[in-house]
Amino acid sequence: MSLNIIVLAKQVPDTRNVGKDAMKEDGTINRAALPAIFNPEDLNALEQALRLKDANPGSTVTLLTMGLPRASEIIREAMFRGADGGIVLTDRVLGGADTLATSYSLAQAVKKFGNYDIILGGRQAIDGDTAQVGPQIAEKLGIPQVTYAEEILELKDGYVIVKRRLENGVETVKAPLPCVVTVTGSADACRPRNAKRVMKFKRAVSPTEKAKLTPEQQAIVDSREGLNLQEWSAAYVEADPEQIGLPGSPTKVKAIENVVFTAKESLCLEDNDEQIENLVKELIANHTIG
Amino acid sequence: MANFYTDNPDLKQHLSHPLMKKIVELKERGYADAEKYDDAPLDFEDAMDNYDKVLEIVGDLCGEIIAANAEDVDHQGPRVENGRVIYADKTKENLEACRKAGLMGMSMPRRLGGLNFPITPYIMAADIVSRADTGFENLWGLQDCAETIYEFADEDQKQRYIPRVCEGETMSMDLTEPDAGSDLQSVMLKATQKEDGSWVLNGVKRFITNGDSDIHLVLARSEDGTKDGRGLSMFIYDKRNGGVTVRRIENKMGIKGSPTCELVYKNAPCELCGSRRMGLIKYVMALMNGARLGIAAQSVGVSEIAYREALGYAKERMQFGKAIIEFPAVYEMLAVMKAKLDASRCLLYETSRYVDLYKAYEDIEKERKLTPEEKAELKLYRKYADACTPLAKGLSSEYCNQNAYDCIQIHGGSGFMKDYACERVYRDARITSIYEGTTQLQVVAAIRHVTTGTYAALMEEYAKMEVSEKLAPVKEMLAGLVEKYQAAIAKVNEVNDPAFTDFMARRLVEMAGFIIMSYLLITDATRYNSESMTKSAIVYGNMVRAEVEKHAEFIANFCPCQLDVYKA
Numbered sequence: 001m002s003l004n005i006i007v008l009a010k011q012v013p014d015t016r017n018v019g020k021d022a023m024k025e026d027g028t029i030n031r032a033a034l035p036a037i038f039n040p041e042d043l044n045a046l047e048q049a050l051r052l053k054d055a056n057p058g059s060t061v062t063l064l065t066m067g068l069p070r071a072s073e074i075i076r077e078a079m080f081r082g083a084d085g086g087i088v089l090t091d092r093v094l095g096g097a098d099t100l101a102t103s104y105s106l107a108q109a110v111k112k113f114g115n116y117d118i119i120l121g122g123r124q125a126i127d128g129d130t131a132q133v134g135p136q137i138a139e140k141l142g143i144p145q146v147t148y149a150e151e152i153l154e155l156k157d158g159y160v161i162v163k164r165r166l167e168n169g170v171e172t173v174k175a176p177l178p179c180v181v182t183v184t185g186s187a188d189a190c191r192p193r194n195a196k197r198v199m200k201f202k203r204a205v206s207p208t209e210k211a212k213l214t215p216e217q218q219a220i221v222d223s224r225e226g227l228n229l230q231e232w233s234a235a236y237v238e239a240d241p242e243q244i245g246l247p248g249s250p251t252k253v254k255a256i257e258n259v260v261f262t263a264k265e266s267l268c269l270e271d272n273d274e275q276i277e278n279l280v281k282e283l284i285a286n287h288t289i290g
Numbered sequence: 291m292a293n294f295y296t297d298n299p300d301l302k303q304h305l306s307h308p309l310m311k312k313i314v315e316l317k318e319r320g321y322a323d324a325e326k327y328d329d330a331p332l333d334f335e336d337a338m339d340n341y342d343k344v345l346e347i348v349g350d351l352c353g354e355i356i357a358a359n360a361e362d363v364d365h366q367g368p369r370v371e372n373g374r375v376i377y378a379d380k381t382k383e384n385l386e387a388c389r390k391a392g393l394m395g396m397s398m399p400r401r402l403g404g405l406n407f408p409i410t411p412y413i414m415a416a417d418i419v420s421r422a423d424t425g426f427e428n429l430w431g432l433q434d435c436a437e438t439i440y441e442f443a444d445e446d447q448k449q450r451y452i453p454r455v456c457e458g459e460t461m462s463m464d465l466t467e468p469d470a471g472s473d474l475q476s477v478m479l480k481a482t483q484k485e486d487g488s489w490v491l492n493g494v495k496r497f498i499t500n501g502d503s504d505i506h507l508v509l510a511r512s513e514d515g516t517k518d519g520r521g522l523s524m525f526i527y528d529k530r531n532g533g534v535t536v537r538r539i540e541n542k543m544g545i546k547g548s549p550t551c552e553l554v555y556k557n558a559p560c561e562l563c564g565s566r567r568m569g570l571i572k573y574v575m576a577l578m579n580g581a582r583l584g585i586a587a588q589s590v591g592v593s594e595i596a597y598r599e600a601l602g603y604a605k606e607r608m609q610f611g612k613a614i615i616e617f618p619a620v621y622e623m624l625a626v627m628k629a630k631l632d633a634s635r636c637l638l639y640e641t642s643r644y645v646d647l648y649k650a651y652e653d654i655e656k657e658r659k660l661t662p663e664e665k666a667e668l669k670l671y672r673k674y675a676d677a678c679t680p681l682a683k684g685l686s687s688e689y690c691n692q693n694a695y696d697c698i699q700i701h702g703g704s705g706f707m708k709d710y711a712c713e714r715v716y717r718d719a720r721i722t723s724i725y726e727g728t729t730q731l732q733v734v735a736a737i738r739h740v741t742t743g744t745y746a747a748l749m750e751e752y753a754k755m756e757v758s759e760k761l762a763p764v765k766e767m768l769a770g771l772v773e774k775y776q777a778a779i780a781k782v783n784e785v786n787d788p789a790f791t792d793f794m795a796r797r798l799v800e801m802a803g804f805i806i807m808s809y810l811l812i813t814d815a816t817r818y819n820s821e822s823m824t825k826s827a828i829v830y831g832n833m834v835r836a837e838v839e840k841h842a843e844f845i846a847n848f849c850p851c852q853l854d855v856y857k858a
Contacts, residue, residue: 017291192351195344195392195405199329202343224328 001156002058005049006110008121008134009042009063009078011071015126016040023258038074041122043190045183048152049120050082050191056155060084064113066094066106072206072229079201080193085226087113088206091234093245099128101248103136108237110141118160119180123148131182138180145180146173150187200224206231292357294418295349298594300632301414303818304639305341310410313643314338316650317408327400341411347391348415352422356384360423363547364714373535375502375549377429384426388458394433395456398440402448403456409649413587413642417635420591421598424718425545427591428499431584435461435507438577439526441652442564447526451505459504463577464527464553466497472731474509474570475519479555481510489525489562491533491555499725501551502536504529507577508560509569519570525560533558544717579679581726583645586638586682589722592690592715593631596697599712600624603701620700627693629811629830632823634686636810637803641678648672674748677739681803684732687722694719736802737795740779745802746772752809760824761812764831768808771835774842775801781845790850797841804834 013034015022021033046061053059063078063086065071075086089109097105110119119138124131131147138145150165153172160179164171165186175181205213205221206229213221221227234244242248269275283289295301314337321337323330331337359380366378377385388394396412398404420427436455440448455461470476479493491510495501506527513521527534533556540550564573601624604615614620651660651668660668694716698705705712723729739745749772757765778801782794811830815823 192387192391193347194390195347195396196329197392198343198347199331199340199405202339220332 001056002060003052003056003117003155004115005052005059005061006113006116006119007042007046007049007061007063007078007083008106008119008137009046009065009074010039010122010125010127011036011065011067011074012039012125012127013037036070036073038077039122039125039127041124041126041183041185042074043122044185044187045120045122045181046078046081046083047188047190048149048181048183052118052152052155053082062086062113064106064109065089066097066102066109069206069208069231072204072209072231075206075229076201076204077193079204079226080198081191082194082197085204085229087230087232089232089234089237090208093234093241094239096246096249097244098249098251099130099132099136100250101244101246103133103140104243104248105234105237105239106133107137107140108239109232110137112232112237117177118155119178121180121182123182123184134180134182141178141180143179144175145182146175147182149181149183152181201226203227204229291350292353293346293349294352294357294421295345297349297353298418300635300818300820300823301345301417302342303820304635304814305338305345305411305414306818307639307643308817309643309647310338310408313408313410313646313650316647316654317406319654323400323406330400330406341407344393344396344405344407345411345414345418348393348418351387351391351393352418355387356419356426357422359384360426360547360714361711363423363425367546368539368549370536370539370551373537375500375536375539375551377549378547381426381429381547384423385429385458385460388430393430394458395436395452396433398436398452398456402440402452404436404452408646409583410639410642410646413583413638416584416587417591417594417638420588421594422591423547424588424592424595424715424722425547427584427588428545428548429460431588432461432463432500432503434580434584435463435505435577437580438463438507438524438573439563441576442524442568442573443526447561447563451526451528454505460500461505461507462498462500462503463581464495464498464501464506464508465574466495468494468496471497472728474574475517475522477509477511477522477570479508479510481512481523481525481560483512489560491525491527491558491560493555494537495551495553495555497540498551498553499548501539501549501553502529506534507563507573508555509574510560512562512566512569520567522569522574523566524563524569524573526563527555527558527560531559542721544714544720546717578726579645579676582679582683582732583638583641585722585726586634586641586679586686589683589686589690589719590631590635590638592719592722593627593634593686593693596690596693596712596715596719597624597627597631599710599715600627600693600697600700603704603710603712607702614700623696623700625825625829626833627696628822629826629833630689630693632826633807633811633830634682634689636814637678637682637807638686640810641675641682644671644675644678648675673744677736677744677748678806680727680732680735681799681806683726684723684729684736684799685803685807688729690722691719730796733796733799736799737791740795740798740802741783741791745806746776748806749775749802749809752806752813755809755813756816757812758816758819758824761816761827761831764808764812764827767831767835768805768812771801771805771808771838774838775805778842778845785850787850789853793853793856794845794848797845801838801841804837808834 014037024030049061053061061083063075063083066089069090071088121134135145146162148164149162151163154161159176161174165184204227314334324332362380363378368375368377395404396407400406416431419430436452439451481489481491483489508525508527511521512523535554537552537554604620605613607614648668648671697712698716701712782791811827815827
């Protein structure tokens with residue numbers, strides 16, 4: 001059985017390697033100082049997708065990402081590892097979106113894509129850490145969702161069996177297709193880039209990138225299979241202007257504070273419930289937690 | 291995100307050597323494959339970009355997976371069950387990663403499923419893999435055996451076996467036997483031709499690296515009643531056909547992840563590779579030359595990790611109120627380690643380029659007649675490759691042992707404990723100067739290039755190269771050392787006693803090697819405008835002057851009449 005698999009992915013600043021220049025004076029992220037990478041859990045999702053493809057010859061894995069035109073970089077990265085192609089949903093009017101507007105926009109793109117069997121994505125992106133976009137897309141498409149997936153155990157006869165990694169153990173669930181599955185970082189790491197695929201797909205370009213090439217280079221892109229990536233606009237996916245970008249985002253950032261921990265004192269607690277309870281109360285009282 | 295290629299800028303510089311243009315153009319035959327294969331390069335820059343990108347994958351796998359697995363592999367090691375080898379769990383993981391990344395059959399042509407890489411970027415990958423896990427480099431590096439099938443097997447055999455190697459099946463070369471180690475002419479494993487013309491193997495092989503591989507190249511005695519190398523032929527044994535079992539694996543000092551097997555052949559079906567009687571004299575010699583270059587790369591990788599481990603520790607370890615790297619005794623050791631590493635890397639890639647050039651011409655010769663100029667180049671580069679390979683293998687392996695020793699020394703008492711990687715590096719290093727021909731046998735292979743003047747010719751070539759102002763004094767000094775080298779040869783020729791020549795062979799070969807490596811280092815440091823290589827070139831120059839003069843003195847003052855004193 002051949003499957004149409006969509007992998008949702010995001011290009012994110014590499015917040016795991018934060019250097020001293022990572023934040024600007026005003027507390028916002030200095031994107032120039034942070035390399036843009038493939039969101040780590042989306043790579044876990046890609047691996048699950050590629051395994052489905054391995055097990056079901058003839059399947060295609062398509063990456064779908066929303067972001068700046070340069071997000072085509074992660075589509076190439078996915079193709080180096082085994083994906084067949086990808087779409088960048090990119091448009092100025094999509095900028096400033098919160099999770100609600102983002103999931104609406106992506107859901108529109110999925111509808112435009114049409115015939116799909118399963119949608120995979122990472123549990124959350126390391127820049128926002130919300131874990132909301134995957135589930136919201138499922139809701140907007142009106143299909144089931146399986147979150148915290150660690151492994152797709154089986155896919156056949158119109159359903160999928162997924163192992164979920166939860167706080168206190170694992171749970172195995174069955175869901176009808178099509179559905180959205182979001183994958184955790186505890187799932188197997190993504191396979192490496194493949195040498196031949198890198199040499200082949202290093203030339204894959206989005207229309208924005210292609211426009212900057214010489215006519216000879218453009219001719220090569222057209223003469224070989226799979227090198228033309230897609231770029232979709234908000235209008236192309238028939239998105240309602242009121243529901244996308246800033247207008248479609250009820251989340252408003254009130255203020256961002258750059259918190260620098262200056263306290264040097266330390267506290268030693270005895271190993272008993274009373275002292276721990278006192279500490280917790282204190283932390284709640286001073287709003288450190290809660 | 292460790293990447294063992296991108297964190298070492300010297301590698302990319304070596305890859306950018308001006309001779310690469312010629313190598314790539316010969317290898318790609320004017321980039322004709324671009325019409326047929328989507329992964330084939332369009333031109334020189336495109337090909338170099340491909341090597342760079344693929345080496346980045348190698349560096350990533352090595353930094354992220356293979357190096358991280360090395361300690362586990364060393365502890366668990368492989369085992370034998372029911373006559374079959376079971377790799378350590380992490381070895382399986384490493385192999386699987388290499389397969390998925392498509393890093394097998396790198397130098398094989400595209401039509402057979404390979405990447406069609408020249409030897410130089412392939413050898414660079416070996417250098418990187420060895421730094422991550424020296425023992426694993428063997429399993430991965432045995433893909434080199436496919437080269438022998440490509441060169442000598444018939445088309446049908448190439449079609450059947452090489453794509454399997456490119457897909458990730460492993461190989462082994464079954465040469466050594468209990469009574470045939472360095473002396474392969476004594477191989478006894480019996481190949482018998484049946485009435486239907488097919489062959490079977492019977493007997494025992496010992497010390498076979500990765501002996502339970504999928505595809506074996508086997509050296510066996512096909513000519514009944516013969517006793518020397520002329521009765522030996524090369525066979526391909528396919529594990530799928532059965533007939534070979536693993537009796538035991540050795541409990542080794544180092545490279546513990548690489549299974550070293552004793553194999554029993556019982557009517558094992560096999561097929562002849564190439565012509566009868568050419569097994570040792572032609573094919574094994576070719577196979578060994580490739581393997582020796584591989585060990586040179588492995589040795590450079592060991593030197594790299596030894597240097598890095600030592601440097602890291604010396605910067606962190608505080609004694610007497612400062613980091614130990616501040617003390618002359620320690621920083622001298624580190625500078626010398628780095629100089630040996632850089633010098634052996636320069637010779638490694640110089641050798642691989644010569645191999646690339648002559649092999650490309652040999653391959654083209656299969657398709658068309660070479661022009662007289664091309665023929666002359668083929669001969670020249672083959673001679674240089676023949677001369678440089680034993681130097682690179684012999685001296686780099688000795689250097690990596692010295693570097694591993696110094697790495698432990700810098701760690702002090704901690705280095706003697708099992709807590710640091712340096713103790714594994716020390717054990718892994720030890721085999722490099724032994725297998726694929728001991729250093730003593732590399733000297734035997736190299737000495738004729740001392741006496742016939744190949745090394746002197748190379749020195750003459752290198753002396754013409756431009757060097758930076760900083761390194762001009764080293765170059766001037768080397769001219770003096772060349773004279774001492776010539777004087778030492780003259781003395782040996784004058785004595786004209788084979789026993790004396792053999793006795794002095796190691797010294798002469800070392801003198802040649804040291805001078806050549808020093809020339810390469812000053813030229814490469816200049817060409818790549820590299821500050822670190824320039825430092826190494828100065829340190830190495832100082833070292834080489836002392837070493838060459840030591841040998842020169844010894845040879846000049848040694849009376850052949852003293853030879854008897856040395857005999858047991």
